[in-house]
Amino acid sequence: MNEKKVLIGVSVGLGAILIVLVLVLGYFRGWFGGTGEKTINIPGGNSNKTAGENVVSTTMNVNFSDSQITTAFDAINNLDQQACAEIRDDEVADGCYREVAIALKNSQICASITSMETKVSCFDAINLPRVIESGKIEWCESQIQGPGKKKICLREFIGSGGYLDWCNALSGDLKIYCQSIVIFNQAVNQKDNKLCVNIGDADYEKRCEFFTSLSDEEEITKNVNSTPEPDLSTVDSDGDGLSDADEIKYKTDPNNPDTDGDGYKDGEEVHNGYNPLGAGKLNQ
Numbered sequence: 001m002n003e004k005k006v007l008i009g010v011s012v013g014l015g016a017i018l019i020v021l022v023l024v025l026g027y028f029r030g031w032f033g034g035t036g037e038k039t040i041n042i043p044g045g046n047s048n049k050t051a052g053e054n055v056v057s058t059t060m061n062v063n064f065s066d067s068q069i070t071t072a073f074d075a076i077n078n079l080d081q082q083a084c085a086e087i088r089d090d091e092v093a094d095g096c097y098r099e100v101a102i103a104l105k106n107s108q109i110c111a112s113i114t115s116m117e118t119k120v121s122c123f124d125a126i127n128l129p130r131v132i133e134s135g136k137i138e139w140c141e142s143q144i145q146g147p148g149k150k151k152i153c154l155r156e157f158i159g160s161g162g163y164l165d166w167c168n169a170l171s172g173d174l175k176i177y178c179q180s181i182v183i184f185n186q187a188v189n190q191k192d193n194k195l196c197v198n199i200g201d202a203d204y205e206k207r208c209e210f211f212t213s214l215s216d217e218e219e220i221t222k223n224v225n226s227t228p229e230p231d232l233s234t235v236d237s238d239g240d241g242l243s244d245a246d247e248i249k250y251k252t253d254p255n256n257p258d259t260d261g262d263g264y265k266d267g268e269e270v271h272n273g274y275n276p277l278g279a280g281k282l283n284q
Helices: 002-029 066-077 090-104 107-112 116-134 147-158 164-169 172-190 193-198 202-211 217-222 244-250 266-271
Strands: 038-042 060-064
Touching (some): 090 116, 116 147, 147 172, 172 193, 193 202, 244 266
């Protein structure tokens, strides 16, 4: 009798364990109406590609079902706008629309994006090259929507030269920012730190003082007891993983951790080989 009770107890215990295992496996497989969600990484790529190639330009850590994983990859790689509409997760769908729109250079697709921040980023990513090619610096203010992208536009437009007269086509803070870039370029090119005081943007003034050297012995003597300039290679003003020196190298904003407004920090994008100023791979 005791042996029979033991056998019954063992059988019941094994049966309970088996039921638990089936329930757990069924949950993750979606057998009982669940989503079967899992975390995946969609790697970045180059948006300047044709259908059939991997064109995803950013890294997204998202949770969604197996079917959405397949739909997202297929939609972006095949540049299929309609397939993006089948994705139930709004954030993933927005990313899908953005990547397809940028790859096709079709701003109309950006209108399908629900998130205003992502929509603006989509429009700006497409319009920025057109604005630069137009030769009209005022379009950086009127055709580009994101504040960070407006500044990127000016930096790209002016480059390492520029003229103060160009800035007259702009207004407010953007005009000051434009003038600051031009004066900074003049000061660095001429190695004249005295020009730095004419810079209205605090960040560019700091850069100017760092990149220009003292050429006058009297100036050197006067500043011998002053506080030394910070080593920008050890400073990360916005905490994005890029030092201020690297921010200058990559033309990103040292006071904005996400210069291009795509939801990923500048340092994260650079360290993973992606462009912190927009879509696509980083051009070293």
